[in-house]
Amino acid sequence: GSVDDGKSTLIGRLLWDTTDLYDDQRAQIAGESAGGVAATPDFSRLLDGLLAEREQGITIDIAWRYFDTPARRIVVIDSPGHEQYTRNMASGASHADVAIVLVDARHGIKPQTRRHAAILELMGVRRVVLAVNKMDLAAYDAARFQSIADEFGELAVRLGFAHHLAIPVVATTGENVARRSQNMEWYSGPILAESLDAAEARHANLTHSFRMPVQIVLRDGADFRGLAGSITAGRVRVGDEIVSVVSGRSAHVTRLATFDGDLESAETGMAIVIGLDRDLDIARGDVLAIEPPPAADEIVARLVWLSETPFHREARYLIRTASDLVTLEHAEVTGRIDLHTLDVGPSAGANVNDIVVARLSLSRPAALEQFASARDTGSFLLIDGLSGATLAAGVAITASRRAVAEVRRPTSHRTTYLLTREALARGLCRDLGQGPADQAEFERRTEELVRILEAAGIVVERPGGC
Ligand code: GDP
Numbered sequence: 001g002s003v004d005d006g007k008s009t010l011i012g013r014l015l016w017d018t019t020d021l022y023d024d025q026r027a028q029i030a031g032e033s034a035g036g037v038a039a040t041p042d043f044s045r046l047l048d049g050l051l052a053e054r055e056q057g058i059t060i061d062i063a064w065r066y067f068d069t070p071a072r073r074i075v076v077i078d079s080p081g082h083e084q085y086t087r088n089m090a091s092g093a094s095h096a097d098v099a100i101v102l103v104d105a106r107h108g109i110k111p112q113t114r115r116h117a118a119i120l121e122l123m124g125v126r127r128v129v130l131a132v133n134k135m136d137l138a139a140y141d142a143a144r145f146q147s148i149a150d151e152f153g154e155l156a157v158r159l160g161f162a163h164h165l166a167i168p169v170v171a172t173t174g175e176n177v178a179r180r181s182q183n184m185e186w187y188s189g190p191i192l193a194e195s196l197d198a199a200e201a202r203h204a205n206l207t208h209s210f211r212m213p214v215q216i217v218l219r220d221g222a223d224f225r226g227l228a229g230s231i232t233a234g235r236v237r238v239g240d241e242i243v244s245v246v247s248g249r250s251a252h253v254t255r256l257a258t259f260d261g262d263l264e265s266a267e268t269g270m271a272i273v274i275g276l277d278r279d280l281d282i283a284r285g286d287v288l289a290i291e292p293p294p295a296a297d298e299i300v301a302r303l304v305w306l307s308e309t310p311f312h313r314e315a316r317y318l319i320r321t322a323s324d325l326v327t328l329e330h331a332e333v334t335g336r337i338d339l340h341t342l343d344v345g346p347s348a349g350a351n352v353n354d355i356v357v358a359r360l361s362l363s364r365p366a367a368l369e370q371f372a373s374a375r376d377t378g379s380f381l382l383i384d385g386l387s388g389a390t391l392a393a394g395v396a397i398t399a400s401r402r403a404v405a406e407v408r409r410p411t412s413h414r415t416t417y418l419l420t421r422e423a424l425a426r427g428l429c430r431d432l433g434q435g436p437a438d439q440a441e442f443e444r445r446t447e448e449l450v451r452i453l454e455a456a457g458i459v460v461e462r463p464g465g466c
Contacts, residue, residue: 014178102133149166167195178192217284226273233377251277252276253275256275298359317384318383327456368380378399380396419446
């Protein structure tokens with residue numbers, strides 16, 4: 001929601017009505033409202049800590065709040081929707097099973113609402129609830145609600161959300177939040193708390209085939225070599241044949257080790273160490289999988305541009321996948337999503353908060369696949385090769401392997417950095433003399449610099465003994 005739509009009040013209300021808050025929290029909220037004679041407690045106070053952070057301009061990530069209903073544990077990820085928090089919103093959405101989009105009944109769906117919906121879709125959220133708040137200020141008018149619900153319905157169908165629902169609510173009084181409103185008897189659909197209880201968790205789906213990005217390779221000093229990571233999709237059992245996506249080679253699982261002992265099978269969300277019956281020469285960045293598509297080096301992606309620094313064709317970019325970091329050989333923006341029509345129009349650039357379509361060529365194949373079939377191994381961050389800053393979050397629409405002939409692109413357009421001994425002696429190494437120790441240090445710094453530049457995708461030429 002936008003500023004003042006009632007996000008804090010709604011979340012506070014939900015916590016107040018559905019959970020056992022600590023007494024001091026209750027006292028604080030009730031007592032501080034108008035000196036204790038409060039008609040309506042100020043529920044947004046429950047979130048005051050977070051608001052204070054925002055006001056001070058501290059970079060907050062996303063705030064998590066837990067509560068239990070009779071049916072399940074719910075985690076509320078509070079990620080405000082104003083433009084400057086787009087990155088938080090995208091980050092929050094990437095964890096969510098259900099999104100609640102809030103609008104003020106008096107204002108209805110705004111361009112921002114459309115942008116939020118498009119980001120939710122981009123981040124793979126398939127269930128969206130539109131909370132039409134402040135119905136009291138819209139005279140509890142059924143027709144007003146219906147026109148907003150219809151507009152949202154069209155948007156939801158357009159974006160392909162699997163489940164969408166609009167609910168008329170009053171956050172301050174809690175109507176249709178955790179109890180049904182007497183003032184809106186014309187509404188017979190589920191109220192907010194019911195809709196959350198009924199929602200299916202995104203990760204409950206274990207029908208996807210197994211994926212585990214390798215975070216680290218563990219050795220016990222003797223024979224055991226284990227591949228550690230968290231399972232991002234599906235399930236694996238001892239004896240299964242699994243494939244290293246990067247090399248395409250396969251082996252059988254001999255052990256599934258955890259901190260609490262060995263298992264016969266493990267599934268999505270678990271952190272495990274996998275032992276294999278043969279050495280596949282796997283490193284961090286690889287993904288272990290059952291029946292995966294091959295590693296890809298050509299990605300068509302959708303990106304939400306998070307940085308104030310716009311896209312630049314000639315810039316050096318890297319992408320960070322679940323556990324890998326790969327330089328891009330070429331990046332090109334081909335279109336931009338118009339947030340009014342949600343159509344993709346032509347565009348060669350990307351500015352902050354834009355959602356664009358881009359074609360990305362990786363310098364080597366990596367374990368990246370279509371987001372539609374595997375969220376965690378189909379999404380990535382776009383990183384500035386020089387500053388290391390995160391510029392965009394992306395999902396792969398298609399991921400493929402270039403034909404071999406295409407891989408050898410002419411490199412003439414690439415920036416080559418000429419690293420001379422003189423330049424180093426004048427700058428980075430000017431404190432060093434001619435003695436053997438200083439010369440060794442000279443070499444060390446040179447190598448370090450070359451490594452950094454090359455990691456950023458810059459070709460380094462070193463003429464005459466540098
Ligand atoms: P946020 O900026 O989206 O977190 O909005 P707040 O929760 O701080 O609410 C902004 C203002 O709207 C506060 O004064 C709330 O009391 C008021 N408000 C929130 N929900 C409702 C509602 O359903 N009805 C009415 N009348 N006021 C509301």
